[in-house]
Amino acid sequence: MLFRLDFQSAVPIYRQIRDQVVLAVAQGELTPGERLPTTRALAEDAGVNVMTVSKAYQLLKAEGYLVTDRRAGAVVRAPRGKAAGLSADQTARLNLLAGEARLAGLTLDDFVAACKAAFGETED
Amino acid sequence: METMSGFMLLTFWLCAGVNYIMLRNMSKRQKGLLLGVTLPPEADALPEVQAIVKQYRTRLGTLCLVCAALSVPLAFVQETAIALTLWMLFFLAGLALPYLPLLRANAELKALKKAHGWQGSGCRMVDTGASAFALPKPIGLWTLLVPLVLCLLPMALPGLPRGLMLVCGIDAACVLLLWGLGRWTFRRREDMVTEDSARNQTLLRVRRLYWDRFWRLNLWAMALLNLFLILGYRSEAAILGLSLGFTVLLVAATLWMELSVRRAQAALTETAPIVADEDDAWLGGIFYYNPTDKRFLVAKRLGIGTTVNLGTWAGKLYYAFVGLVLVVCLAIGPIFGIVDSIPVRLELSGSAPVCLVASHGQSEKYRLDTDAITDVQLRDTLPDAARTWGTGMDHYLQGDFYVIGEGNARFCLDPTQKCFLRVEAGGQVYWFTGDSEDHTAAIAQALQSTVHP
Numbered sequence: 001m002l003f004r005l006d007f008q009s010a011v012p013i014y015r016q017i018r019d020q021v022v023l024a025v026a027q028g029e030l031t032p033g034e035r036l037p038t039t040r041a042l043a044e045d046a047g048v049n050v051m052t053v054s055k056a057y058q059l060l061k062a063e064g065y066l067v068t069d070r071r072a073g074a075v076v077r078a079p080r081g082k083a084a085g086l087s088a089d090q091t092a093r094l095n096l097l098a099g100e101a102r103l104a105g106l107t108l109d110d111f112v113a114a115c116k117a118a119f120g121e122t123e124d
Numbered sequence: 125m126e127t128m129s130g131f132m133l134l135t136f137w138l139c140a141g142v143n144y145i146m147l148r149n150m151s152k153r154q155k156g157l158l159l160g161v162t163l164p165p166e167a168d169a170l171p172e173v174q175a176i177v178k179q180y181r182t183r184l185g186t187l188c189l190v191c192a193a194l195s196v197p198l199a200f201v202q203e204t205a206i207a208l209t210l211w212m213l214f215f216l217a218g219l220a221l222p223y224l225p226l227l228r229a230n231a232e233l234k235a236l237k238k239a240h241g242w243q244g245s246g247c248r249m250v251d252t253g254a255s256a257f258a259l260p261k262p263i264g265l266w267t268l269l270v271p272l273v274l275c276l277l278p279m280a281l282p283g284l285p286r287g288l289m290l291v292c293g294i295d296a297a298c299v300l301l302l303w304g305l306g307r308w309t310f311r312r313r314e315d316m317v318t319e320d321s322a323r324n325q326t327l328l329r330v331r332r333l334y335w336d337r338f339w340r341l342n343l344w345a346m347a348l349l350n351l352f353l354i355l356g357y358r359s360e361a362a363i364l365g366l367s368l369g370f371t372v373l374l375v376a377a378t379l380w381m382e383l384s385v386r387r388a389q390a391a392l393t394e395t396a397p398i399v400a401d402e403d404d405a406w407l408g409g410i411f412y413y414n415p416t417d418k419r420f421l422v423a424k425r426l427g428i429g430t431t432v433n434l435g436t437w438a439g440k441l442y443y444a445f446v447g448l449v450l451v452v453c454l455a456i457g458p459i460f461g462i463v464d465s466i467p468v469r470l471e472l473s474g475s476a477p478v479c480l481v482a483s484h485g486q487s488e489k490y491r492l493d494t495d496a497i498t499d500v501q502l503r504d505t506l507p508d509a510a511r512t513w514g515t516g517m518d519h520y521l522q523g524d525f526y527v528i529g530e531g532n533a534r535f536c537l538d539p540t541q542k543c544f545l546r547v548e549a550g551g552q553v554y555w556f557t558g559d560s561e562d563h564t565a566a567i568a569q570a571l572q573s574t575v576h577p
Contacts, residue, residue: 001251001252001253002249002250002251002252002253002316002319002321002399003249003250003251003252004245004247004248004249005247005248005249005250006245006246006247006248007246007248007416008246036252037252042250042252043418044419045250045252045316046248046250047248047414047416047417047418047419047422048418049418
């Protein structure tokens with residue numbers, strides 16, 4: 001996968017790495033069982049601290065997108081199946097996004113259409 | 125023309141030629157870069173861009189030609205200290221000036237890029253797919269072994285002068301260093317410039333393939349040069365010629381490799397959209413300054429070279445060191461002149477035993493017990509000799525020399541004088557002069573009466 005790290009952005013680098021891995025898994029770019037580079041290799045390629053990558057991987061592991069193994073390193077985990085709903089954190093982020101869309105002048109239909117398009121991109 | 129000046133002239137032309145080829149090569153589109161600026165392919169057709177490139181080539185060519193022409197009179201400066209100072213200054217100026225057209229063209233293209241809204245995202249790209257595949261392995265231990273043995277083997281030769289022992293040791297250390305660097309450079313994964321992982325990986329493979337060739341070539345070159353130096357050490361001209369010839373070959377091979385990589389990189393990215401744009405981090409298209417990048421060394425965007433990140437403290441320290449080295453280089457000529465102006469001295473000191481003492485200024489170099497002297501000769505010419513260890517200046521030769529037709533000897537003399545004292549003591553031959561010819565003759569007379577009463 002291709003990481004794009006924006007150092008001018010207010011979003012921390014570890015968060016950018018986490019978000020891009022999640023998106024890549026959702027879009028099928030990263031498949032279950034696929035191995036991610038080691039924290040050291042990714043940190044060296046990206047020119048960032050090893051701790052930054054380690055933090056991103058730990059977050060991904062805690063969220064269930066990765067499993068880590070001593071021999072295999074970080075491996076993409078298979079989807080967990082149907083969830084009961086969005087988590088509190090995800091709901092909060094969706095609320096924020098909906099608020100931003102409303103303030104930007106989007107109608108409900110526009111917002112739903114945008115959500116459908118974004119969701120569609122993650123379908124195989 | 126002095127040998128040193130001729131050597132410097134040839135070296136300057138070689139460096140200036142390489143400088144010109146490399147700088148001119150930057151005016152061709154490679155990996156989406158033109159004169160160090162990432163531009164979309166449609167930019168090539170713009171008259172403004174074409175005009176900038178044309179002006180750049182003209183300015184660069186003119187400047188390099190002027191520098192090459194101005195270097196010729198320098199080769200005829202007689203006084204070594206002055207010649208050395210002038211050459212050091214000229215090397216710095218002559219190799220730095222051709223970068224001015226690049227800095228100017230780079231700034232003009234960046235302004236044009238901004239005006240046309242061709243700014244990239246500025247994001248750093250990392251393609252994990254490119255480095256996930258099997259890549260060429262770094263140079264192994266067996267590759268190191270033969271060149272290392274070739275460097276160390278001459279040290280076992282009986283009677284090898286200590287200067288050459290040192291050369292062998294330094295060459296062996298260099299071989300080890302090159303091998304280590306070769307392995308280390310293979311750790312880097314660069315060339316993440318397109319969205320296509322297969323293409324990025326091919327770019328990486330090309331870089332590694334040529335890296336491998338580059339390190340192998342350097343290992344063998346170092347070992348062979350060491351052998352040649354050992355074989356031809358009896359003549360300074362032979363050493364100079366061999367070193368220069370070898371350097372020319374090595375530079376030519378390296379240049380060929382660098383241009384081959386660039387050609388391959390250009391061909392591989394000709395049709396692919398370039399997504400990496402780090403122009404803001406490349407000052408003038410040459411210096412990498414990126415405080416958000418933790419790496420000290422980063423790969424250059426073109427070719428196989430590596431550069432230092434000025435945004436790190438280690439990078440700043442490195443450039444400060446380079447600056448210091450340049451200042452020291454400029455001071456070499458004046459220091460050389462001061463040392464060369466100190467007179468050599470020769471005197472008989474003490475009463476029993478009387479000693480012959482050869483000094484340079486206040487620094488004593490040799491002290492011989494006159495009882496140990498077995499032969500004294502006063503000569504009006506100094507035979508041809510090659511330095512194996514020590515100092516060689518216009519007015520001062522000191523150390524171990526190989527005298528053609530006579531063998532090894534130790535010198536502490538002013539070669540511009542017309543009178544030389546040759547003494548033998550303890551099976552070792554010495555050549556001396558005093559601060560004047562009359563003084564040397566007086567010392568010789570006194571010694572002859574002692575040795576042959």
